[in-house]
Amino acid sequence: MAETDCIHVSTPVGGYDILFAPGGLQHLDQILAARGLTGRTIVGTNTTLAPLYGRALAGQLPNAVTVTLPDGEQHKTLETCRVVYSGLAQLGLDRHGLIIALGGGVIGDLLGFVAATYMRGVRLVQVPTSLLAMVDSSVGGKTGVDLPEGKNLVGAFKQPELVVIDPDVLQTLPDIEWRCGLAEVIKHGLLADPALLDSALLQRERAAEFIPRAVRVKVEVVQQDPFEQNIRAHLNLGHTFAHALEQVSGYTWKHGEAVAVGLVAAARLSARLGLCSPDLPAQVERLLGKVGLPVRFGPYDPANLWQAMAVDKKWQDGRNRFVLLQGIGAPVVRDNVPPEEVMAVLKELADQP
Ligand SMILES: NC(=O)c1ccc[n+]([C@@H]2O[C@H](COP(=O)([O-])OP(=O)(O)OC[C@H]3O[C@@H](n4cnc5c(N)ncnc54)[C@H](O)[C@@H]3O)[C@@H](O)[C@H]2O)c1
Numbered sequence: 001m002a003e004t005d006c007i008h009v010s011t012p013v014g015g016y017d018i019l020f021a022p023g024g025l026q027h028l029d030q031i032l033a034a035r036g037l038t039g040r041t042i043v044g045t046n047t048t049l050a051p052l053y054g055r056a057l058a059g060q061l062p063n064a065v066t067v068t069l070p071d072g073e074q075h076k077t078l079e080t081c082r083v084v085y086s087g088l089a090q091l092g093l094d095r096h097g098l099i100i101a102l103g104g105g106v107i108g109d110l111l112g113f114v115a116a117t118y119m120r121g122v123r124l125v126q127v128p129t130s131l132l133a134m135v136d137s138s139v140g141g142k143t144g145v146d147l148p149e150g151k152n153l154v155g156a157f158k159q160p161e162l163v164v165i166d167p168d169v170l171q172t173l174p175d176i177e178w179r180c181g182l183a184e185v186i187k188h189g190l191l192a193d194p195a196l197l198d199s200a201l202l203q204r205e206r207a208a209e210f211i212p213r214a215v216r217v218k219v220e221v222v223q224q225d226p227f228e229q230n231i232r233a234h235l236n237l238g239h240t241f242a243h244a245l246e247q248v249s250g251y252t253w254k255h256g257e258a259v260a261v262g263l264v265a266a267a268r269l270s271a272r273l274g275l276c277s278p279d280l281p282a283q284v285e286r287l288l289g290k291v292g293l294p295v296r297f298g299p300y301d302p303a304n305l306w307q308a309m310a311v312d313k314k315w316q317d318g319r320n321r322f323v324l325l326q327g328i329g330a331p332v333v334r335d336n337v338p339p340e341e342v343m344a345v346l347k348e349l350a351d352q353p
């Protein structure tokens with residue numbers, strides 16, 4: 001069994017490993033048994049992933065049952081949790097049980113929240129299957145669900161016992177989901193690892209090479225700031241713009257695509273404010289374009305985008321706040337950025353074809 005790479009994450013409530021194991025899903029039983037992660041096991045997944053991986057996985061594990069949820073962010077709700085809680089109770093899962101979250105960020109967030117709350121907490125193993133979940137959502141312990149009033153408004157910190165990343169499952173990931181994950185990888189590259197800013201590396205066949213690097217960036221940040229009190233904000237690079245675009249588009253823009261444009265906007269704003277080299281925005285745009293991600297907002301009114309940003313929950317006391325770049329690997333948080341500078345960036349990105 002080839003365990004190629006392993007990152008240990010320290011948290012205030014203990015630590016856990018992130019295991020990079022190409023083909024690891026084929027022998028997850030041995031991986032779990034070697035770590036004492038045995039007992040009554042629930043493989044929580046969705047209708048897309050159950051036939052691809054979920055059923056085979058549950059068949060391989062002693063004492064495991066599959067719980068299959070509908071696919072989609074619209075099901076990341078308390079109502080779905082309630083159905084899962086009842087299912088777990090009927091299956092007789094007690095507090096010694098184990099939940100394996102097998103899926104993208106939606107499954108990881110929802111089942112992580114269930115694992116945090118069912119019987120005041122049961123053990124959790126994250127098996128992320130989307131690129132975004134591998135490099136972003138499965139690391140850091142944030143779990144939760146959406147409310148009609150907004151995304152991720154209910155949640156908990158829940159550290160897993162183990163995260164197992166098997167890049168082989170990415171072969172079935174739809175192209176658009178792949179690209180959306182790349183937007184977060186590029187964000188991590190801009191924050192801390194310039195080696196990730198190479199389009200030749202960001203190919204599916206090289207996933208096993210670059211994913212550990214991208215994960216390491218997030219691990220470093222969350223270890224320093226486990227409860228999101230300071231530098232974890234850096235992970236929001238591009239996201240203030242992205243959330244505005246998602247909202248103004250009525251969520252027709254996918255998150256990763258919006259993040260791509262948001263990264264361009266953050267780079268342009270940084271250059272305008274004289275924080276970074278004037279060449280940085282073009283470099284960011286070139287890379288995003290090469291991997292097939294959008295670099296323009298499209299036909300949205302800059303005033304509406306600004307309005308959407310102004311209600312962002314992270315802007316305290318009426319002051320605006322942006323994560324900007326002093327260069328690659330040098331993020332900085334700035335409050336009170338002159339609104340006309342932001343507006344100028346919004347106009348540049350909305351006007352050009
Ligand atoms: N907890 C955190 O820190 C954190 C961070 C970032 C994002 N998130 C959350 O993550 C969610 C987005 O995650 P996502 O982008 O993975 O979306 P997702 O979970 O909806 O997955 C995207 C699609 O890809 C499919 N899929 C996933 N893996 C596949 C595979 N290997 N083969 C075939 N199909 C596959 C899924 O079934 C789904 O249809 C959002 O709800 C977001 O709020 C959480």
Ligand SMILES: [Zn+2]
Nearest residue numbers: 184239255259
């Ligand atoms: Zn994101």
